[in-house]
Amino acid sequence: MGILRRQVYVWQFPIRLFHWVNAVAITVLFLTGMYIGYPIFVSPGEAVQNFFMGNVRYWHGVFAYAFTTNMLFRLYWYWAGNEYSKFRFWKKDFWQDVVATFKYYTFLAPEHTVKVGHNALAQLMYLIFIWISSLFMIFTGFAMRGGSNPNGILQTLFGWVVVNFRGEYQVRNLHHLVAWGYAIFLLSHLYMVIRQDLLDDDGTISSMVNGYKFMICKDALEEETQERLLKK
Amino acid sequence: MSESESYYQLARRRGVTRRDFLKFCALTGAMLGLDATEFPKIVQALESKPRLPVIYLNLQECTCCTESLLRSAHPLISDLIFNMISLDYMEPLQAAAGKQAEEVRLKTMKEYPGAYLLIVEGSATLGDGGVYCTIGGKSSTELLKEVADGAAAVIAYGSCATNACVQGAYPNPTQAVPIRKVVKNKPVIDVPGCPPIAEVITGTIVHYLTYGKIPELTNLGRPKAFYQHRVHDNCVRRAFFDAGQFVETFDDAGAKQGWCLYKIGCKGPTTYNACAITEWNDGVSYPIKSGHPCIGCSENNYFDNTPFYTRLASIPNNAIGKDADTIGAGILGLTGIAVAAHAGMTAVVKNHEKNRKESNHDKNRN
């Protein structure tokens, strides 16, 4: 009996679009943000002829809005998207899968339950590193943006953040600290994606481009199911 | 009564209508929780008295705020205390001492319930039943509550009063707290800074006198007129910031040309104060203009946003913390090691599996 594979359409276009906008926005935000933290280039000549730091801050601002909009869109897609775009952390099997996958990754269990979409542990990572962190970055970021107009819209919406972190300086300091979270995420994310692709040979890497993954079919029944699914 | 103006006349002259004046009196009454029949008393008190009675308390502080007040150029402090307000109690300036001083304070509290203005310099202290600051044998925190109870409004003047300043820094041995934490039943206006600029506090007081109401406040309870903008928003060195021209160390070539102090720790970007606009001591200069970065003296927690001379202060503070990059890059490094280890482990396990499978296969064959 040979190993059978079927192509499964997992990532709908909006998910892929979200993913790459998100990836680009975070990369730009991380780089511009860190530059704001450590402006290392010295502009030559007179101050009036230069606006380098100003531009970096400008682009941080532009991508901050792009990033936020993209996140809001993804929120909508949890509701509107296909099965694989959903995330049901209130369900029991989600947490069972977290445990199972954790065992697999810590070599306590030899195999993992094959998932077409992402596994629960990966989803948990997204929850922590993408959702909670981003919410933090968005709230702290907008609280800082709103600062110079104390009774304006941004400040009215996000001003409480400053009060809760004992002043804007610590807001900014924590914004900087949490930025590191994205670097940590990216490193682990890439590792996991590549590892998955290599070990299971399921086309994980290309899936975020074309949407398809390869599903390993263990028996004929499952094969049938897959075929039915694909026809739909 | 002499020919001097009453507080009511002064208010009228400054454009407050009688209706507004009555409303102001009613409001003060309402804040006090007086019933409506008491209002006429307040009205009468203010109508017949020349100047607004003010009680000024010095609690746990260093008196820099008092000193700053003395530096006011417009109005001159002498003009303020002799022509505009009646400064009935203020330890550093008043002639009476001891019992006689306390008598004056009690008299004002009794004669002008709900009408006098209370200005507080210094923090309240909650440690060990208030023994860390006593006045006349009384805990100063109790004194504060007593005087605030009958005030129309309270101005928390200076960073000690608004954020407990240096004594509130880690580990805060005396449990120093801002005035707001103790005075809950009165409108509190925060005028932060260590000290605040003289014209900012006198401006706030005269605003209250002139318009008969507390000035518009920011969401943090500070007068918008002085604390709306960051020092950075209007800094003289801002052009250098935007251009990307930064002082690297004190007195370097950039410093000699007035470049931006951001990289040597300037807190201007997160500090709300009037320094860059009003400037200090009658508009002469302000710290950044003279060459030293802003230390953020009007912001909560500023003595724990240290060390001062670096872009990134330690979290949660300099005595027991580390900066964001040491923490962040540290965790990233650990993650890198974990990934490498995990990859190695995976290779070993897979290799092992493969060997097993192969040997099984071999066995099956044989």
Added chain:
Amino acid sequence: MTRIVIDPITRIEGHLRIEAVVEGNRIIDAVSAGTVFRGIEKIVENRDPRDVWAFVQRICGVCTHIHALASIRAVEDALDIRIPKNANYIRNIMTATQFVQDHVIHFYHLHGFDWIDVVSALKADPVQTSALARSISNWPNSSDGYFRDVQTKVKTLVESGQLGIFANAYWGHPAYRLPPEANLMGVAHYIEALSWQKEVAKIHTIFGGKNPHPNYLVGGMASTLNMDDNSVINMERLNLVKTKIDEAQVFVDQVLIPDIFAIASFYKQDLYGGGGGNYLAYGGIPIGDIREPESFLFPSGVVLDRDLSKVYDIDLKDPKQIQEFVSHSWYRYDDPKAGLHPWQGKTEASYDGPRPPYTNVDEKKGYSWIKAPRWQGHAMEVGPLARFVIAYARGNKEIKGLVDDALQRLDLPVTALFSTLGRTLARALESKYLVNQLAGFYSDLVANIKAGDSQTFNGEKWEPEKWPAQAQGVGFAEAPRGALGHWVKINNGKVSDYQAVVPTTWNASPRDDSGQKGPYESSLLDTPIVNEDQPLEVLRTIHSFDPCLACATHLLTPTGEEILKVRIL
């Protein structure tokens, strides 16, 4: 016998309580208690030594700047950092400015009403006041019209029934000795000095960015100099400094000095308040460098028992010389009777006083938040008088000239210095001594810039990597109120121990383990009290020290004495 309590002592910085036992119109015992504690020495532990100046500067906003200066000197001493010449000139200009400004505020606004009776000024004849003013000074504000205006202002205030800061004081007390005209002149100068002090403070603003609490920097000053740039300190900025120096000179020469002589001439029979008679000065204002004591404007030393024939040398690093005791303070040491040198010092609060609200402190137990510093076991007075006594005994020509001339004008012997009035006189003469130096400091600065040196900071040892793992240092200065020292220990780039022994700690110190009284306490002994309800004389003596309680913070009866009644004043 009556025990009187004065709390709060007003017209000082901070919170001070005096309890005095009066018998037969004289004080026979006194207790001085500082009633506020903030714990700054504890808060700076584990901090970056380069930051600490800003923390400890907030010990006091009246003495503003001097704690910052002592702190950076302590760190510079520990790490052996030398500062550029310009930085020293700027520090000197700021120090002298602070002395003059603070002494004037003290004389008129804090101490003034101990000598000047505001209500009596209402009876003055403006024409005669004008004549008096002109007879003693060329100060232009001296017309009869001018004094009439001032008088009308005061009258309006009094008649309004709202006396504000003048309410309920000891006006009309028999210990006031000035004629109405001198009182009116005093009130006028009170108001003028109020306006003037804010002008001279601008010198701090130019170099330190603000006042109170100008900025300092370990390794120099953050006052960038460049005569050819318009965004840092250039000629326009320096000209403002020069203008303010010139104005200060005129004010001191034409207002402060004539006033002090006029007032002193009416009070020269009141020579109480001398106290223990031990004087200490660390010396300060280095024309060269802080490591060159020969270049100090104020010599250092100790004089014991008013004996001007012998001056002892001081070593701030000698563990046996300067020690702090806590047996009557609200702090805990392992050995409660020990005296600890500041490098071994500890600041652990341990309150065993009465629970507030209280009516009396108990001098048998702890009774103050101030420690009791001692020099070789002696309680020492510090301040302008101490500096002048030591300079006089050391034969400093300029200071000796100022003192001898003043005594001659007042027709008083040298021993008259050891009094409440002597302290006040010394402070005024010191203003004169320093204002004369300001113009010189300024020219030194300008000349050095002209010679091509505009450096204000030495960054060689700025980075902690260049520091030894362990270091300790002491920074000292003469503050307006007296000898100030900060002791620091640095361990792996952070402060491990920090102790400040400040002028008011010396002056307002409580008793030590042997029962020896602090200078406030001993100076009150034997002071005449005309009226127990209005202890004006106590205020006068205490104010003559220029107390600064945030800087430091307590009067008590000897054990076993019978107290007949307690009066809270």
